[in-house]
Amino acid sequence: MAIDMLQVVGAGAVMAGATALGRQQAARYRRRPEELRELATVLRGLRNDISYARVPLGESLRRLVPRGQPRASPVRQLFVDVADRLAQPGATAQQAFTLALASCGPALSITLEDCAVLEAFSLTAGLVGPDEQLGQLDAALAALTEREREAVFNRSRYERVIQTTGVLIGVLVVILLI
């Protein structure tokens, strides 16, 4: 069975696509713990601002995550977006977080369950007194820490597997097609 040039090019394209898809999925596993850690860092900063100085939410976010930083990470862009939306007249924290997550979500590697931690925090953000607000932040931080632990485990377990699976799926498709 002769293999013509077109088949070689097609097989190469399939292999390249499948490998890229595998790498992309593996990258999500790799980036998720880092993003969860970054989320926790911002929330910890917010906690300090509330605990010691009662800094308003928008002001605190603008201080913790300044605008206009080149190559800002997706998590930083998410919080910049939340701060921008909070500055709009008539905005509430819940709306700001929901809309910012919808807009920045595709660029994030965290899962919907991870986002749910932020959404749960946004439900009471700015609607309760300082003690309760700090309690809510502690709960969110505890949940993020737990999710980060799970993300680190999943990264070590699945990152290479997913990457290799991409290559193997490419090989399988090429064999089936030829």
Add this chain to the structure above:
Amino acid sequence: MRLLPQELAEAVADLDAAQGERLEEVRLRVGRPLAFVGATARVRRIVKVEHLNHVLSVATGSSLYAAEPELRQGFVTLPGGHRIGVAGRVVLDGADRVRTIRDFSSVAIRIAREVSGCAAEVAGFITRSGGELLSSLLVGPPLSGKTTLLRDLARQLGDGTLRTNVAARRVGIVDERSEIAGSFRGVPQFDVGAQTDVLDGCPKVEGMYMMLRALAPEVIITDEIGTAADVRAITDAARAGVVLISSVHANAIDDLRRRPVLASLIAARAIDRYVFLRRSGGRALVSGVFDADLHEVRQAWR
């Protein structure tokens, strides 16, 4: 009105221009229809807990925790001098002092208005022909225009425009509830005069002594006196040669005599003029003026 959630904002937007001009308060009570003070229009929209949460979230920039010092006094201030009075479940601390309010059940959005020039109504009663300014107490029921008048008095005294023979004075406002100057984050949102200093959110008694010690005011303006400590501070200020202008809730001269704290103020003769106000057609009108001996003053200096 961006404070209100969409469905309630539509009801306010439906008010015609004249009603909107007269609107003084928008009241939200959980389970009750949205209500207006000042405008006669009625709406059937029933207020829900989420509406109150929305209003407070927007009013505090989603930072209710940062507004706790104000909440302890039962209100939140807004840019523009407006304020929101709140009611709900009061949380006490170990010493039975109010720590905060939570589980909100009512919100009163009070729309502050500057009525520039309204102090002209009382100018002739609280000054003497030689331009001497008299310590005065504005007396009236709630919403009779006392604070609006105090604000304009501060402006005109600080700018020197009250009367041609009354020079500009150094005015100190002790604004315990941020109502006179309508300060937002310490900055007065109303024009309270070129020579006016404002101690915002400061308890009256401490504020009056701080003013006397640090800012050497010629006139101290404060709102709603009512405790023995307030009276002592006013008496001390009067003895220090400072003119004091303040307000108190009461309807008639007998109300003043019957309240022990105010009776002691009268006995101390720290106040030269008791100016009674009533509201008519949306503005404060002088209904009677009494001197330190509670004799009626019929003639204003022109």
